[in-house]
Amino acid sequence: MRPLLAADPETIGPYRLLARIGAGGMGVVYLARSEGGALAAVKVIRAEHAADPSFRARFRREAQAAARVDARWTTPVLAADPEAPEPWLATAFVPGPSLAETVAGHGPLPPDTVRALGARLVEALTAVHAAGLVHRDIKPGNVLLALDGPRLIDFGIARAGGATALTATDLVIGTPGYLSPEQARARGGEPGPPSDVFSLGCLLAYAAAGRPPFGTGTAAAVIFRTIHEAPDLTGVPDDPLRTLIARCLKKSPAARPTLPELRTALGHFGTDDWLPPGLPALIAERSAQVLELPEPQRAEPPTLAAGPPAPTRRRFLLLGTSAGVLAAGGATAAWYTTTRSSARTPAVPTRTLAVHADLTGPGKALGSAIEQAVRLAVSDHNARVDRSFDLALQVHDDHGEAARSQAVARQLTADGRVCAVIGPSSDTTALATRDIYTKASLPTVTAWAGSDDLYATASSTHLAVFQIRPADYAMPTPLFRYLTEIHPASRWALIEDDAARDFSWLIARLLTENAPTHGTVTTHTVPADSDDFAPAAAAAIAARAQAVVYCGNSPQRAAACARALRTAGFTGTAAAAQPVLDPAFLAAAGAAAEGWVFSSTWVDPVRLAPAATFVRAFTRRYGVPSVPAGAAEAYDALGMVAHVLTQSGTGPVDPGSLILPLRSLSYQGITRTFAFDASTGAVQLNPGLFLWRIRRGRPDFLGQYQQVKAA
Structure with missing residues (x-):
């Protein structure tokens, strides 16, 4: 969560706003408290969309349909005002972690827990379908875990059967790896309840095996396998459960079990002790933290120049849910312009960072640009008179090879001095090392790897990979x-x-x-x-x-x-x-x-006013006429890490403790603003997309x- 901005209202309807949960193209989601003290998630639609009468009418119909969903395992609609200048909808707030966060951090769930999870979600979907809706985006991130059971959330793209939805009929709606073949083909048809059954099968396979049944990789590759190939369920340890999931994943909607059939097959479940050891304590701790929220703290608004009108609805549909407006924050790249002084300053501790890049292989031009920019950023930081620590730098060459990249990662994770890594510098080397860095909780920041597969990994709020450029899709x-x-x-x-x-x-x-x-x-x-x-x-x-x-x-x-x-x-x-x-x-x-x-995803820093000082310093220091591609992004990557280290104080630094501050940071760099979506952990797309x-x-x-x- 992030603090409220100065421009945010204090209240929405009967709700007092406490914090920002997330922001996207369609609007902002707030954590709020009712007059009676109950917590709610309040989604507020931006005024430019509400100005469209057809959009407002569709929002009204979907809000009414969502209010008809009455089930224990969903988040009920508490209130809505489709006629407000900025229409809003409030649902009950669930403080527990998502299924995606849980499996990524604690591994697959036991078969009995998966059955209990499935049975509850079937009951939730039964209520959704009874209200005339099809959810269409059942995925681990849309299932929250509470002590008594899961909650199916996010009806923002659910659509009433036979009615026009808030999304266009000719788009793929859903998440690759969890959407049904009929969704993936996107031929304008109306996915029905069997589509949700297929997605539920994908989700249960992920919960049981720790990976989606149609693999990972680019969105195109995953969609191709979803349409044309059999699911890989080898990681599901229980034979009856594996057979049931396989039935849900039939290509033909008619061949899948109905929800009543699926509910019967999953068997009876209780309401106590459904979670494996360790998770109840995590959920209880998370709930206690939310209940103890202090009075709202508001962040200052960003000092960015006014931009053009917000994108049209059609463009937001193309961007998807990860695209969105920037969440403002106090972090800024202005640290590099601080006045330097030759006066002696008191001794300060040293923080060690590392560059991990291809310096001698096929990507050596980019790797060299990264190294040079990071060295300049380190020098700029160490020249500050108000710094609370000095930066030391290690540089490691992987030659662009996966095996050598893994060797570098193992060396860096074994070195207790290294707080964070800038790099790796390619898809191949980043994918080869993601598990090594994540297991060691050593943050790695890469602005040069665009693999969708890496992007899916980096999108977890608890993993150490920070992919700060938009993915290929x-x-x-x-x-x-x-x-x-x-x-x-x-x-x-x-x-x-x-x-x-x-x-x-x-x-x-x-x-x-x-x-x-x-x-x-x-x-x-x-x-x-x-x-x-x-x-x-x-x-x-x-x-x-x-x-x-x-x-x-x-x-x-x-x-x-x-x-x-x-x-x-x-x-x-x-x-x-x-x-x-x-x-x-x-x-x-x-x-x-x-x-x-x-x-x-590249910029020309010469054309960016905030990068003028950097461009002059870089060209003067290295005696070159221009800044090479990728260098400005490296300077920003170092700036992000330096800012979080500054906030961590002067004591010993545990690299793992930097992960959540980095993921919640909104940092104004010399190239753009870097921020991560609060609900998915993925970098926000819009600021990092450019035209040449x-x-x-x-x-x-x-x-x-x-x-x-x-x-």
Whole structure:
């Protein structure tokens, strides 16, 4: 939870606000207390959405439908005001940990506990369906554990059967790994109760085995396995339970058990001692902390320049639940501008940090930029006259190899001096070390690994991996805004590259599902064993495409696509995602690269006013004309850690004690604001997504995608 902001109201309806639980694109969720002293979670919808009469009508219908849900194992709707200037809805607050947090921190649950969990959730779903709703997002993060049983929460995307919902019908609604095949196909159909049964089966498999039944990885890969492959239930230790879960995970909705059948199969359960040893104490402690909340403390509002109007509802739908407005906080990158002094200062303790990067392998250019920026940040910190500690730095090279990365991680976790790690610098090396760093509770901060698999790991509030750049699945978002608002095009052609099947399919799927309302989208595939993009370019021309998006991740193959489009006479907008924005693309495409647009998580610090001091210091110290890619983000990563260390005092530091302060931090860096979603622990997406365009043969930074002006 975070403190209330100065701009937050003191009350909503009959509720006095205590803290912020989370903030997202649709609004803010507050912890509040009623006049009678009961705690509630109050969701307040932003005024710009409420200004839409159709949205307000849909909110009214869903609030009424949610109020009809009457079950012990759900969080009841306590009150709502759909007619308020900012509509709100209050539900009972459950202080317990989520199932995701519990399994990540304590391991899989025993079979008997899983059965009891399943039986209670079946009863909750029975009430949801009886109210005419389908939940559509049953996942471990939406199940909270209380001493007497679980609570199914978050009906924010549930939809009344036969009615228009708060979400569009042509989008994938749900979480990859827990959505049903009919949801994953996103063909405009209406998922029914069997869809929730499938998702419940996925959740029970996760609770019993500690991992989802369709694996991890990119969203595209998980969705592909959900639709086409059998679930992996080898980790479920109990044969009858495994058989029952397998029935829930049938591809055909008609083949799955009904809720009454499932309830009977799960058997009887009591209301006492349903949790394994250790968890009741954790839940009781969490409850006591919430009940002892002091009077609200309000944070100062952020000192950020006013931005453009908030994104439209359609853009928020594309962003998903992790996207959202920034939670304000006191942390700021201004620490690097503190006046230096050569005067002697009293002795202060030393805190040791480490850089873990590829310094001699294929990613050595990025690794070198990271090392240089961190060394500069350490020097800036140690030059402060008001510092309470000095920073010492270790630098470790993994050569970009998984095995060497693991060796580095083991060395660092065995070194009792290291408080935190900046890096690793690639998907391969970060994924290879995540379990080592997490087991040792040694925080690692990476702004360079974008794997969806790592992102899922980093999203737990108790794990040590801090992925502070948006994951790959967010890459279509800036392109969507560019093609719909900045340089609108109504006819799109998507070129899927089978040489990067999962990545390409993901980009193409998300853009297809969010096509222009009155436009068209055509898809053209290039085989993996061919580098001839001429047929795809010709097909795009024949479809009278105004915009072409190369959906793969190869700079060389994107260059072949650019040359083919130029030869075919295409004059519209050409676009791609961050992996293509590489010197190899510019070299191979030549003049054909001109005008291409890219979504990215990188910034050009020269174009950012808060980074001016850093840019001058970096170029002067290292004698270079410009700051290399990734360096500014490294400076911010060190700044985040230094800020939390400053708050920890001057005594001995336990690295594990830094994890929760880092996860709850909102830090204003030189590149952007870094904050984590309170409910998922994942980094907020919007601030870290940017647009670039090739101009006169060079990449030109346009800015944060929501702030780029229309041509």
